[in-house]
Amino acid sequence: MPLFIYRKKVFPFVYKTGSLEIFIKDLKIHMNDNHPKINFDYSIIQKTKDEKDIRIRETLIVEDIINQFYYFEYQKNTQNGISRDKLWKGYEEKSFSNPKTPNDWQERRELAWQRDKNKCNRCGTKIKLEDVFTTFAKDISKGGGYNFENIIILCSDCNKILNAKNPKNTIASLNLNDDLMKLVRG
Template identity: 40%
Template sequence: MILGLDYTILSLIIIAFLLPFYIYRKRVFKFYYDKNDNAYFLKDLQIYLKNTHPKINFDFVKIDSIYKSNPPSIAKLLVLENVAIQFINFGYVKRTQKAVSKDILWGSYEKESNPKNSTANNLLRRKEIVLRRDNYRCNRCAKPIKLDTSMLLLIKDIDTGGTYHFENLSVLCIDCNKIIHSQTPERLIKDLNIFYHLKKKYLK
């Protein structure tokens, strides 16, 4: 019992001694952090983008060049703006999608696949099935999405003969949906979630 108490007291003393070094580590080891900030930022950004938008092959040679050729005060912001531009400019072609198992289809499926017979509830039901089929990933950038953070996409528009059959349906994240339907996507940078989240993550 005494040994246990001594061990606890010693542990608390060690923690109390080391805690300030952890809290103020960037000040204490300022030279180390400044020296390695460049590599850490770019590597962390690369990992984040690969995990969040795996379909998009971001040009990190370009990103690295932007970061190294600009003053530190604006370098990160310019990098994040370029990431958003690359995200916007990523090429996307609408393609016929996979069918779903016939076991999933319901009695009025064919009738309700005609836009004239469709309802809001019918489209919500289809969206849920398409999300499961596509593993809850955006069809354009492969970002993880949910029912309330995604938009249903028609591969072939209704006015050109498209229907609500599953082969004509996909899902996009909110950003990709904005880009696909915008006449001037290059003006969307500041309105995109990707830009907002990157600024929140890296511009502290």
């Protein structure tokens, strides 16, 4: 079999080729819709332009985006506090006087979630109340309180990242990793 015929017939089976436009469009839409607080750098698309196998190229792009998500420099902060008319009796006293979680913690958590418009403080993804994780701008052990201004609302992935001990294992366990790998051609 002549080499040019061999390449024409075998090459498409060895290397998956095709347009990357739909993949990139879907990726950007997903990231902008689900993680609006993070500005992703898509220069990896240009850097991988010489990769002939589209699956490998898409995987490299996804890995780069996930690494950017993981290593995003997040400054713990909260939005404005809650107006005084929404506070209840004993709120101030229970906010600072005791290192133990106050008995009205669920109310505080829900109000902080509403304050943040049902979104993760780190990445901006929309989250349901039952899926909310919390942390504090200033740790309780370092003098922070259970007041609204100190409560930070997080999604599952951002909570994993902020508590990570092993980046490689944490990145592999992110929901975002699974979501983006579904976009890669099978």
